[in-house]
Amino acid sequence: MRTIFLGILIGILPCVTLAQEISGTELLAKAIAYHDPSDRWQKFDASFFVQLKTPNSPERMSEVTIDLPNEFFNLSVEKDSITTQYTLDKDDCSFTICSKGNVQPTASSSFKEKCDRARLYKNYYTYLYGLPMKLKDPGTQIDEKVIRKEFKGKEYLVLRVSYDEAVGKDVWFFYFNPKSYALEMYQFFKGDPEKEGKNTGEYILLSEEKIIQDIRMPKVRAWYYNKNDEYLGTDILK
Template sequence: MKKLTALLVLLFAFQGFSQELTGEQLLEKAIQYHDPNGNWETFNGTLKVTMETPKNPNRDSEIKINLPEEYFYVKASRGENTTEYTVDKGNCTISFNGKTATEAEKKEHKLNCERANLYKNYYTYLYGLPMKLKDNGTIIYSKVERKRFKGKDYLVLKATYKKEVGKDTWYFYFNPKTYAMEVYQFFKDKPNSGEYILLSDEETINGIKMPKNRAWYYNKNDGYLGTDILSSK
């Protein structure tokens, strides 16, 4: 009976705590955990990411992000081919296997500046979380929910975006003790759409704690998509 009473007290205390925190307050605590010195705004560094996907060779990427200079570069190698995209203050250049890509190579391998900007936004957003949730156009919901996911309890923050920014609905799962971001999940307009991403281990780059491993799964059936593995070396 004593154990049951203690469990109920702990449960209600946790629920009360999650209700007391607003979405903005939870976000600030998460940012304080991941970027305690506010380094993201002036981030200038290199990330190395290996993408592992079922039945495909690994894709090894070297990514350079310089936010003050509005510079992004990614060099990705898979099998025999290497592609390089540079976006420098909005200007895009594309290389294929060490040389400027020809029009024929661009067409055959689907190389274009739209994809270059997609990579820029993808890597800057995901490795800039949770700090990127402070960007203009992000709508942070005030209510913080308590949710059990994959056997663990989390404080969950909901975010949507203005129409000109994005259409997906995102949920960010934070450790209730440390405020570390451990899961994020997004849904599209259709039922059972979207994916969830499990985060494990950390790499500290330029004073920012970033998830080392990001494992992607479908929401609809838990189907495994792949894992991104981050390294600073």
């Protein structure tokens, strides 16, 4: 009986080992295959609405347009009866405020700060709704060591990502479902979390999905501080 048991165990062990051995590059490829199975991200051209709910603040509704092939981005934000619009058309930018029907266009050459903010919003929305595909961008450093980690009672495959200095100093951790490879959470720190950055940054829990142009995007994102789990807000993809 002992011989039979050992024979079965030896036959099983290689399968278990292979299932656990996955590199960072391989994990990213599987995650991209799940979220963007038709390889559509580079041709993405669509508009969607994002509803933001935060404690002690009115809800905010934003319409986001991302047209990657034509390098076009538009963000229209409605809050407290005021609509603010940021537009980037390649290198040209514009900014408009509309309050109770009164439109006040702003010359792009006069408002460098507003143009910088428009680029910030473009990078923000393109990055977060383009994950995990955006992890293929130049300057991204993928840690090949994948770890298994439990967070709030769920087990994940965790990918550590840092960036070239010219791109950014934040360190990100991406949490994937170990069976489907769906991205279910991400977390960032201002610097190395094992050193000066451990009490900085936020984690974002993802739930539900919405398919836009064959791409699986998170429908609900709930934001929390790393240091004390304080809830910051939720945005919902409409």
